Amino acid sequence: MTDDFMKAVGLDRAESLTDSVVPFAVENLDVRGRSVKLDEALNTILTRHDYPTPVARLLGEAIVLSALVGSSLKFEGRFILQTQTDGPVNMIVVDLQTPNGLRGYARFDEVALNEAAEKGELSPEQLLGKGILAMTIDQGEMTERYQGIVQLDGVSLEEVAHRYFMQSEQIPTIVRLAVAQFSEKGKAQDQWRAGGILLQHLPEHGGRTMADLPGDGDFNNPDTADNEFEPENNWVEASALLQTVDDHELVDPEISSERLLFRLYHETGVRVFEPMDLEEKCGCNADKIEAMLEQFSNDDIDAMVVDGDIEVVCEFCSTAYHFNPHQFRK
Structure with missing residues (x-):
């Protein structure tokens, strides 16, 4: 790691490894976000059930999205992402138990999946089909759950996440997700790896986030959704730079979150904060x-x-x- 790199990202520690979330801010562009890299935790979840590859990849995207969103919680509790749809993969459940425990499950119709494969209709949006995606914050028995629901209508999880944040927080948000398999020396099976970045425009006067909203919530009320956002120059630049990221950069275990963020925003300056480790952990007993x-x-x-x-x-x-x-x- 070079001195210039450490200075640019404000690092006084080693670069983060995989299975971690790294919060960051690009203050000159008025944006903040989180970067996720998943390795062993993801591979354990996806290989445990021996999912068909398209199903595993879709569940992997949902796990990355859950890690990006759920890691923002500032209190003990659970973040739950769930889909219910009419597609070949008719249900996905991902559960993040704060501070760092991840688990996930996908249910699919084998006959419908084979038919989709014969038609070449195996993209994530085609596998999901139409239905709903719900994100739930559960702070325990003594508090009410906070849930937001958005329609799934044949678009990707990335696009659904964009819509969700505009409805829930009224904050422009871009999410990038990538999942892939890597061959590793000494291992008989390919290993699943994933990565993602969530980027948000900083509200001009503070603003709310999911972590600040205990209790019941309705994200589907058109009266509360800010659909009139006019993109500012800083947001246009920041989001355009994020769209240049290739999938292989997101999943490559040799490219840390800090190094990837430096590649994107070194000209404007990026600050990274302490990473949070993630692990596969089931809460059953x-x-x-x-x-x-x-x-x-x-x-x-x-x-x-x-x-x-x-x-x-x-x-x-x-x-x-x-x-x-x-x-x-x-």
């Missing part, structure tokens, strides 16, 4: 599942019994839990 099973009636419990025992498999991490049905009968 036997106690939670027991508490859930205790809510069922005796008939429901009997219907769950196979060979004298109840098996519950976590959809996220595939861990199988086994229980004696007698402990739940009332």
Whole structure:
């Protein structure tokens, strides 16, 4: 790392590694954002279920988007991204448990996926189809959830994110996402890697963000959506520079977030802040599942019994839990 590079990005530490989020600001252009690089955490999630490649890539994009958005939370809680659509991939759920635990799951229709493959219709927007995308902030039992919903109508997750932020925060936002597989020496299977950048125009007079909005919210009210934003010169320049990023730059494990941001904004100056590590972490455990099973009636419990025992498999991490049905009968 050169002295010029360290000075330009304000680094007094080593460059961040993968599986991390790096917040940044380009103050001369009135923008802020976050950059994500995912490596082992993503690969663990995607390979655990042996998804078909197009499904894995789409879930990977959703995980990157969740990391970019959820990492902005300034309190303990969960950020949940969920899609429900009529496409071959009819449901995606990604859960970020603050401060750094990621998990994700995709449900798909194998027959519809094969038909889409025969037609060559495997782009993320074609796999999603039409439906909704919901982003939820959950601060725990004593608070109300804050949820925003945006329509999915045949566009990419990047474009949906742009619409979502204009509706929710009324802040112009651009998101770039990329997911790819890399061959690595000594490993039999290709490894999944991903990266993304979220860039936002700084409000002139402060403004609100998702992390500042506890309680219920309605992002679909046209009266609260700022659709009359007139792009300023600084925003035009900052967003145009971001659009020059190639996918391979976002996913390359040899290009740190700091180095990529320096490539983009070295002429105007970019400040990067302390990175936040990310890891694959599932929140399931036997106690939670027991508490859930205790809510069922005796008939429901009997219907769950196979060979004298109840098996519950976590959809996220595939861990199988086994229980004696007698402990739940009332």
